[in-house]
Amino acid sequence: MLLRDFILTARSSLAELYGQEEAVSLVSVLCGEVLGVSSYAHVLAPETVVPDDRLPLLESSLSRLVSGEPLQYVLGHAEFCGRRFNVSPSVLIPRPETELMCRMILTELLPLCGLSSPSVMDLCTGSGCIAWTLSLSLPDASVTGMDISDEALQVASSQPFSGNAPSFFKGDLLRLSDFASLGKFDVIVSNPPYVKDSERALMRKNVLDFEPGLALFVPDDNPLVFYDAVASFSVEHLAPGGFGIVEINEALGKETADVFRSAGFGNVSVREDLSGKPRYVVFLK
Numbered sequence: 001m002l003l004r005d006f007i008l009t010a011r012s013s014l015a016e017l018y019g020q021e022e023a024v025s026l027v028s029v030l031c032g033e034v035l036g037v038s039s040y041a042h043v044l045a046p047e048t049v050v051p052d053d054r055l056p057l058l059e060s061s062l063s064r065l066v067s068g069e070p071l072q073y074v075l076g077h078a079e080f081c082g083r084r085f086n087v088s089p090s091v092l093i094p095r096p097e098t099e100l101m102c103r104m105i106l107t108e109l110l111p112l113c114g115l116s117s118p119s120v121m122d123l124c125t126g127s128g129c130i131a132w133t134l135s136l137s138l139p140d141a142s143v144t145g146m147d148i149s150d151e152a153l154q155v156a157s158s159q160p161f162s163g164n165a166p167s168f169f170k171g172d173l174l175r176l177s178d179f180a181s182l183g184k185f186d187v188i189v190s191n192p193p194y195v196k197d198s199e200r201a202l203m204r205k206n207v208l209d210f211e212p213g214l215a216l217f218v219p220d221d222n223p224l225v226f227y228d229a230v231a232s233f234s235v236e237h238l239a240p241g242g243f244g245i246v247e248i249n250e251a252l253g254k255e256t257a258d259v260f261r262s263a264g265f266g267n268v269s270v271r272e273d274l275s276g277k278p279r280y281v282v283f284l285k
């Protein structure tokens, strides 16, 4: 098959779901990944033929995109804080808001607290994107990530990086008694599930159909369940002079901050993301 023919067919089959512009970009990334060709290869060399051994992967990847599966799952990786993380459908695709949380930790909160080689706990680590970003940026830090999902922990612990690797373990954040033997941490960070069940109706189909519900949803009648747990965990395990930061549901900024105030943290603030939405709660000890 000519590359030109594949590209034209692929663009038109994706245009209905993604729009023309996004379809062009998706096909360009796909061909770049699978064939190693630039986005203009079919224009500059119109007779380029897709090698027979690459065609099945190209076609199966296209079918997955047409079904609405996110590009990152199809490719098996996602960019986060300048690094390429492995992802699978058992982990949330790392989000730009979470990148900003890592940057706030590295550029603002660690210097503010005078911490250069902190011990860090990442609760609900998923792909390990937060844990790895912090451990690779802070070679003297000791970083631990925890998640309830075996599949997520498998992804987190097999990320393709060398250097100061985090350690990962399985745990249920809602069973705090399991953590009694853990020590203190200078930094506690978490991006837990925070989307209310009733908010499903507002979400895009490709998130609902393909990203793990375990990573996203909380019951409407107890939407702060994970923040209650992070606050209780932090009462026991946050070292004096340390800080915590959590990513939050933008509709529940004040309520989430109140969870940490009620747990006894005096210095609690709600921070905004780049769109000006309440997106993080920071608490100091």
Ligand SMILES: C[S@@+](CC[C@H](N)C(=O)[O-])C[C@H]1O[C@@H](n2cnc3c(N)ncnc32)[C@H](O)[C@@H]1O
Binding pocket: 091, 092, 093, 094, 095, 098, 123, 124, 125, 126, 127, 128, 129, 130, 146, 147, 148, 149, 152, 171, 172, 173, 174, 191, 192, 193, 194, 214, 215, 216
């Ligand atoms: C919103 S995702 C965040 C993943 C990753 N930290 C990120 O920012 O991309 C939430 C994670 O919480 C995990 N999780 C859900 N319930 C949990 C529980 N009871 N205890 C520990 N982890 C849990 C899910 O498996 C998922 O990986």
